Amino acid sequence: MNESTPTTPVNGNILIVDDDPHLLRLLGIRLSAANYKVESAENAKVALGKLKSFHPQLVISDLRMEGMDGMALFEQIRQQYPSMPVIILTAHGTIPDAISATKQGVFSFLTKPFESKELLDTVSQAIRLQPIDIDNPEQNELWRKNIISRSTVMASLLDQTKQIAKSDFSILIHSQSGTGKELLANAIHQASSRHDKKFTAINCAAIPEQLLESELFGHTKGAFTGAEKNHVGLFQATDGGTLFLDEIGDMPMNFQVKLLRALQEREVRPVGSTQSIKVDVRIIAATHKNLQQAIIDKTFREDLYYRLNVVELELPPLSERREDIPLLTQHFLNNVLEKIDADIKGFSQEAMELLISAPWPGNIRQLQNIVEQSVALSTEPLISETLVKNALRDKTTILPSFQQAKDKFERDYLAKLLQITAGNVSKAAKIAQRNRTEFYKLLNRHHLTAEAFRSEE
Known part of the structure; x- marks a missing residue:
């Protein structure tokens, strides 16, 4: 067994398989030096x-071995661990072998002797693309079990979240739509100390203004047309x-003053009643809007903002936590496969690259939709790049490289200047x-000519 003992976090767990002791030792040294934890x-x-106890994120296997060869081992791994990437090494590699192996789902096919950099680059890419997380006790904590993440930005947010959860302060979550605000609130x-009590979520934008007061505060029988019996509001229930008020920025101004009074007095008065009811509820609010701008625009009350925003949490968009995309993709894939009978093992390497590089304006909700659509249309065990590209609508939705973005900016900027100056x-x-x-x-670099922007006299 070769095992690194780094002072920095381990990059990942790797299992190497080869019947050549010399090569096994060489691979172990190279990978351990790159800060991977290695089992042989x-x-x-x-x-x-060893797979039963070691839980690697990647397997590297020789193709030609006595007894079960590398491809037979790959088939066994794929049956038990469908998402685990496998790299095949061989001194007898041919193009047909490589094509056959990759079509069956092998992550990569390297021919011996290989360069150390080539091996490490392939290993790094395989671990980045695959969805199996490093064993992490924090990941198994019940309070955050539904939040799927291994990104550093989310780790920092969750540390902060756990700390403030112990208090009873009101919290405001700010983030784009589709990022999982309700999951974080839950x-x-x-x-919190309220975990054994009820958690209730309501989308303020989805309730008509005339019904919002009744939904939150309740009403008495006969309070209005259709009120045939007493109704307990969500505050009392x-x-x-904990009461989660999603899209608080869309709450009507007329109701905001009533909500503020309920929060200040810690009591509610059902519609049609003359009696107030004491309530003990922690409020978590969320919005995708800029509430400070809404205050300036006179669409949100400043006093309510400060009552809700004792502590503010910023939930990052999916584009800022791309290392979570393989994890989330596998999670959504597993959910779909539990409901349908489909022989789908996962996404191809190219498809996963496409998912990781996409801009995701719709965030996690959009990713879930893409996974479900791809599964529905796939006829192969591995979901292809083409299916993902079609689900993403068109090439313009793919995040460009830095150079592509720079070239586009320069081209557009130069064209705009020539338009303004009429080609001068x-x-x-x-x-x-x-x-x-x-x-x-x-x-000249962007194939623009000033003459094309000059008006004919």
Whole structure:
């Protein structure tokens, strides 16, 4: 067994399988030096046994071995651990072998002798793309069990969340739509002293204004047309627990003053009643809107904002936690496969690359939709890049590389300057604060001509 003892966090767990002791030792040294935790197996049978206790994120296996060969081992691994990537090494590699192996789902096919950099680059890519997380006791804590993440930005947020959950302060969660605000609110509730009481969520934007007061505060029989019996509002029904008010920024101004009074007095008055009812409810509010701007625009009360925003949490969009995309993808895939009978093992390497690089304006909700659509249309065990691309609608939804984004900006910027100056290069160069020679070089690089922007007299 080769095992690294780094002072920094381990990059991942890797199981290497080869019947050549020399190569096994060499691989172990190289991977341990790169800060991976490594276990070794001298044949496929030993490897299958070690998989039960070691839980690697990647398996590297020789193709030609006595008894069960590398491809047979891969088939066994795929049956038991469908998402675990496998890299096959061989001194007898051919293009047909590689094509056959990758079509069956092998992550990569490397021919010996291989360069150390090539191996480490392939290993890094395999671990980045696969959805199995490093064993983490924190991940198994019940309070946050529904939040799927291994990103550092989410780890920091969850540390902060657990700390403030112990208090009873009101919390405001700010984030884009589809990022999982309700899941975070529920996690706060589970980590609080109120965890054995009720958690209730309501979307303020989904309730008509005339019904919102009745829904939250309740009403008495005969309070209005259709009120045939007494109705207990969500404040009273959640007494002792946590009430999550989603999209608080869409709450009507007329009702905001009533909510503020309920929070200040810690009591509610049902519609049609003359008696107030004491309630003990922790409030967690959430919005995708800029409430400070809403205050300026006179669409949100400043006093209510400060009552709700004792502590503010910023939930990052999916584009800022891309390392979570493989985990979330596998989670949604598992959920779909529990409901339908489909022989789907996962997403191809190219498809996963596409998912990781997409911009995700709809965040986690959009990712779930993409996974479900891809599963519904897939006819192969591995969901292809083409299916994912179609689900993402078109190529313009894919996040461009830095160079592509830079080129597009320059091209658009130069064209705009030429439009403003009607093709006058001297004026355009002056606005851009560049000399004429450099400006012409920029135009030539982007195949733009000043003459095309000059109006005919």
